[in-house]
Amino acid sequence: MGKILNLQYESPKTHRQSTGSMEIKNQTKNSADLYFYGDICSSSWDVWQNEDMCPQDVADFLNNLNGVQNINIYINSGGGDSFAGLAIFNILKRNGAHMDVYVDGLAASAASVIAMVGCLDGNTLHMPPGAQLMIHDAWTIAPGNANDFEQLVIQLRKCDQSYSEVYASCSNDDMTADQFRAMQDAETWMTGEEAAGYFKNIDASGEQIAASVDSMFFSKYKHVPASFLHKPVPKHKTETLIIHDGVIPSNISTDKAPDDTAWSKPTLSDFTDKQWGDLTEQEKRDIAGHYAWAEEMPPDTFGNLKYGHHDPKSHKVVFNGLVACAARIDQSDIPDADLPKVKAHLEDHYHDFGKKAPWESDDDDNSDSKAKLKLAKAKARAVLAKSKI
Numbered sequence: 001m002g003k004i005l006n007l008q009y010e011s012p013k014t015h016r017q018s019t020g021s022m023e024i025k026n027q028t029k030n031s032a033d034l035y036f037y038g039d040i041c042s043s044s045w046d047v048w049q050n051e052d053m054c055p056q057d058v059a060d061f062l063n064n065l066n067g068v069q070n071i072n073i074y075i076n077s078g079g080g081d082s083f084a085g086l087a088i089f090n091i092l093k094r095n096g097a098h099m100d101v102y103v104d105g106l107a108a109s110a111a112s113v114i115a116m117v118g119c120l121d122g123n124t125l126h127m128p129p130g131a132q133l134m135i136h137d138a139w140t141i142a143p144g145n146a147n148d149f150e151q152l153v154i155q156l157r158k159c160d161q162s163y164s165e166v167y168a169s170c171s172n173d174d175m176t177a178d179q180f181r182a183m184q185d186a187e188t189w190m191t192g193e194e195a196a197g198y199f200k201n202i203d204a205s206g207e208q209i210a211a212s213v214d215s216m217f218f219s220k221y222k223h224v225p226a227s228f229l230h231k232p233v234p235k236h237k238t239e240t241l242i243i244h245d246g247v248i249p250s251n252i253s254t255d256k257a258p259d260d261t262a263w264s265k266p267t268l269s270d271f272t273d274k275q276w277g278d279l280t281e282q283e284k285r286d287i288a289g290h291y292a293w294a295e296e297m298p299p300d301t302f303g304n305l306k307y308g309h310h311d312p313k314s315h316k317v318v319f320n321g322l323v324a325c326a327a328r329i330d331q332s333d334i335p336d337a338d339l340p341k342v343k344a345h346l347e348d349h350y351h352d353f354g355k356k357a358p359w360e361s362d363d364d365d366n367s368d369s370k371a372k373l374k375l376a377k378a379k380a381r382a383v384l385a386k387s388k389i
């Protein structure tokens with residue numbers, strides 16, 4: 001007889017339902033199969049906010065496994081509450097049974113720390129080709145006042161540290177917790193083979209799997225592999241156009257703001273409260289994604305970004321921003337070679353709005369320069385296809 005504990009949470013902002021479950025199947029005295037499928041999150045979120053404490057129903061549920069000698073754990077989860085992951089890891093670690101953990105697709109975030117049970121001595125973490133592990137900084141859901149949040153920040157930092165200590169304790173090469181902290185900070189995705197370079201007791205053999213998983217957290221992750229999404233990852237997430245002198249950052253978004261949205265030149269404080277030097281490389285790249293030209297990637301300074309046209313908050317393309325860029329395009333101080341590529345970037349947005357860029361209209365009866373622009377654009381796309389930075 002199977003037992004199932006449903007984990008449900010509705011985002012107060014989007015009202016999107018997150019559904020996940022823990023399920024015990026095929027339980028006998030000697031063995032049990034435990035499944036973590038979907039998001040590891042529940043509306044009893046508030047009791048998770050302690051790295052070693054579960055809501056009682058979760059603890060009770062996992063206590064069904066006490067006395068079982070062999071536990072097979074199957075995971076396919078985009079993640080969830082970080083405190084939950086740690087609490088579940090600790091309960092399983094204390095259990096003492098022999099455990100084989102199978103990543104049936106994805107073990108991300110909170111699920112990655114549950115997967116670490118497989119790396120403990122005597123256990124095995126099975127990650128066949130196609131399976132991925134993702135580690136990143138701690139995450140939780142919480143309402144509260146400023147005091148609550150101050151406390152929460154402290155707890156989240158502790159949780160980050162606890163995660164990195166769990167990863168370090170499972171590492172095969174004496175990697176330090178600090179090294180894992182850096183990987184968490186960068187949001188690191190790993191195949192089984194890659195994970196075997198960091199963690200003990202990983203079996204990366206087996207048949208290729210083609211699992212997909214839905215998670216309400218994917219929108220928060222920066223490097224979700226296309227194979228896990230029902231729709232392909234937008235190009236701008238993975239590709240950046242490198243050109244000869246400067247760089248055309250990849251779009252942060254290709255969504256359009258309403259046509260009449262006003263545009264004013266963004267300042268750094270429109271994007272973040274931090275100083276440029278305090279931003280992570282990824283944050284700098286994300287901000288650069290609002291612009292059509294950068295001196296280098298990631299940009300050294302905010303001032304190295306030119307031709308902003310995406311709203312700093314919604315990231316959508318603002319038509320009046322395109323118009324402002326177009327108005328200055330010919331008095332630019334960017335390298336000549338970069339100009340056609342900046343134009344190509346802006347043009348694509350113009351076309352999304354069902355309009356032509358001003359220089360396209362100018363070229364209507366000038367087939368020579370039009371052909372040149374076409375050629376430059378084709379070249380730019382060829383570089384785009386080859387480059388990934």
Ligand SMILES: [Zn+2]
Nearest residue numbers: 251290291349
């Ligand atoms: Zn753009």
